[in-house]
Amino acid sequence: xxxxxxxxxxxxxxxxxxxxxxxxxxxxxxxxxxxxxxxxxxxxxxxxxxxxxxxxxxxxxxxxxxxxxxxxxxxxxxxxxxxxxxxxxxxxxxxxxxxxxxxxxxxxxxxxxxxxxxxxxxxxxxxxxxxxxxxxxxxxxxxxxxxxxxxxxxxxxxxxxxxxxxxxxxxxxxxxxxxxxxxxxxxxxxxxxx
Amino acid sequence: xxxxxxxxxxxxxxxxxxxxxxxxxxxxxxxxxxxxxxxxxxxxxxxxxxxxxxxxxxxxxxxxxxxxxxxxxxxxxxxxxxxxxxxxxxxxxxxxxxxxxxxxxxxxxxxxxxxxxxxxxxxxxxxxxxxxxxxxxxxxxxxxxxxxxxxxxxxxxxxxxxxxxxxxxxxxxxxxxxxxxxxxxxxxx
Numbered sequence: 001x002x003x004x005x006x007x008x009x010x011x012x013x014x015x016x017x018x019x020x021x022x023x024x025x026x027x028x029x030x031x032x033x034x035x036x037x038x039x040x041x042x043x044x045x046x047x048x049x050x051x052x053x054x055x056x057x058x059x060x061x062x063x064x065x066x067x068x069x070x071x072x073x074x075x076x077x078x079x080x081x082x083x084x085x086x087x088x089x090x091x092x093x094x095x096x097x098x099x100x101x102x103x104x105x106x107x108x109x110x111x112x113x114x115x116x117x118x119x120x121x122x123x124x125x126x127x128x129x130x131x132x133x134x135x136x137x138x139x140x141x142x143x144x145x146x147x148x149x150x151x152x153x154x155x156x157x158x159x160x161x162x163x164x165x166x167x168x169x170x171x172x173x174x175x176x177x178x179x180x181x182x183x184x185x186x187x188x189x190x191x192x193x194x
Numbered sequence: 195x196x197x198x199x200x201x202x203x204x205x206x207x208x209x210x211x212x213x214x215x216x217x218x219x220x221x222x223x224x225x226x227x228x229x230x231x232x233x234x235x236x237x238x239x240x241x242x243x244x245x246x247x248x249x250x251x252x253x254x255x256x257x258x259x260x261x262x263x264x265x266x267x268x269x270x271x272x273x274x275x276x277x278x279x280x281x282x283x284x285x286x287x288x289x290x291x292x293x294x295x296x297x298x299x300x301x302x303x304x305x306x307x308x309x310x311x312x313x314x315x316x317x318x319x320x321x322x323x324x325x326x327x328x329x330x331x332x333x334x335x336x337x338x339x340x341x342x343x344x345x346x347x348x349x350x351x352x353x354x355x356x357x358x359x360x361x362x363x364x365x366x367x368x369x370x371x372x373x374x375x376x377x378x379x380x381x382x383x
Contacts, residue, residue: 004364007339015378016371019323022316024340028225032239036221039243042214125247133275 128154128163135170148174208253216253216261217246223262223341224269230324230336231273241276245269262343266351270333277329323373331366338363339370 008020028036037044131154138147151174154167161167208216224245228238245268256264324332333352337343343351349359 003345004360004367006342007367007370013374013378016374018316019320019374019377020339023226023230023320026226026229026317027222028235028239028242032225032235033221035236036225036239036243036246037217039240040213040217040246042210042217044214044218125244129244129248 124158125162128158128161131157132163132166132170135167139170139173144174148176206254207250212253213246213250216249216265220262220265221246224265227266227269227333227336227341228273230321230332230340231329232321232325241269241272245272248272263347263350266337267353270351274329319377323370323377326373327366327369331362331369334359334363335366335370339367 007016008024012020027033034044131150135147135150135154138144138150147170151167151171154161155164158164221242225238225242228241229235233241245265248268249265252264252268253261324336327335330352334348337348337351338345345356345359345363348363349356352359352362354362
C-alpha cells in the first residue's frame with residue numbers, strides 16, 4: 001500500500017491547516033524543559049537550553065522547578081498528574097496553567113533534593129513504579145492474596161513512598177481500607193481530581 | 195545519581211552522555227505527544243521525565259535509529275497506565291470526555307476563528323478533535339500528520355502491522371476532516 005500524502009503537504013483545507021499548524025510546533029517552555037532536565041539530573045550538555053536559562057533563572061528557580069519535577073512523588077498518583085484535560089474552549093485555555101500551579105502546591109512541601117539526588121530519586125521512583133505495576137498485574141489476574149502481599153511489601157519498603165496514594169487506590173480496589181485513612185481518601189480525591 | 199551510574203556501569207542503564215543527547219534530541223517530541231493526549235504543560239513535562247527515566251533502561255541495546263520509537267512507545271505505555279489508574283479510581287478519562295458530547299466552541303473561539311486565529315484557542319479546538327478520535331487513531335494521526343513519522347515507525351510504536359497503521363490513520367483522517375468541518379460550521383459567526 002502506498003503511503004498517503006500528509007495533509008499539510010497535500011490538500012488540507014485552510015481551516016484544517018489552521019488546526020494542524022496550531023499544535024504542530026508546540027514546545028515546552030524553557031522553564032519546563034529545564035525542570036525535566038533537572039529532574040533527570042542532566043547537565044544540559046546535550047542541549048543548549050540549560051546554560052542561558054540557568055544564569056537567567058537563578059538558583060531559586062532551579063530549586064522551585066526541581067521541587068516540582070523531582071519530588072516525583074507529589075505528582076504521584078500518576079492519574080493525578082497525568083489527568084487529561086477534558087475542559088474545552090476558554091475553560092481549556094485556563095486549565096493549561098491551572099494544573100501546573102496545583103502540582104507546584106502539591107509538591108512544595110517536600111524539600112528540594114540537592115546535587116546528585118535527582119537520579120537517585122528517579123531510580124527509587126522506578127522501583128516504586130515496578131512494584132506497583134506488579135501489584136496491578138496481580139489484581140488484573142484476580143490474584144487478590146498475592147496482590148495484597150505485594151502491596152504490603154511495597155508499603156513496607158516505601159512507607160512514605162511517592163506513590164503511596166496510588167497504592168491506596170489499589171488497596172481500596174482490593175477491598176481493603178487504605179492505610180492512613182484520611183490521607184488515602186485525599187489521595188483518591190487527588191487521583192480522581194474530585 | 196550513584197544508583198544510575200552504577201546501573202550504567204553494569205550495562206543495565208544507558209551511559210549518562212547518551213541520555214543527555216537523546217533528551218536534547220527528543221524531549222520536545224515526547225512532551226508534545228503527551229500534550230496532544232490532553233495533559234497540561236507541567237503534567238506533560240513530568241510524564242516526559244518519567245519516560246526518560248524508563249528509557250535510561252529501555253534504550254540499552256537499542257540503536258540510535260530506534261531511540262525515537264522506544265521513547266514514543268514508553269510514552270504511550272505510561273499514558274495507558276495512567277488511564278488504567280483513572281479507571282481504578284472511578285474517573286475514566288472518557289467519562290466527561292468531549293468525545294461523548296457535542297463539540298463545544300466557546301465565544302472566544304468564535305471570535306478568534308472568525309477574526310484573527312489565536313494559537314491557544316485553536317490549539318484547544320485541535321485537542322478536542324484528537325480527543326474525540328480515540329487513543330489509537332489519535333496516536334496514528336499525531337505521529338503521521340504532525341510529527342512526520344513513517345508508517346513503519348508508527349507501526350512499531352503502536353505494536354501493529356504497517357497496513358493496520360495505514361488503515362487506522364485513514365480512518366482517523368476521515369474523522370479529523372469530518373469534525374473539522376463540523377467545528378468550522380460551528381465557529382462561523
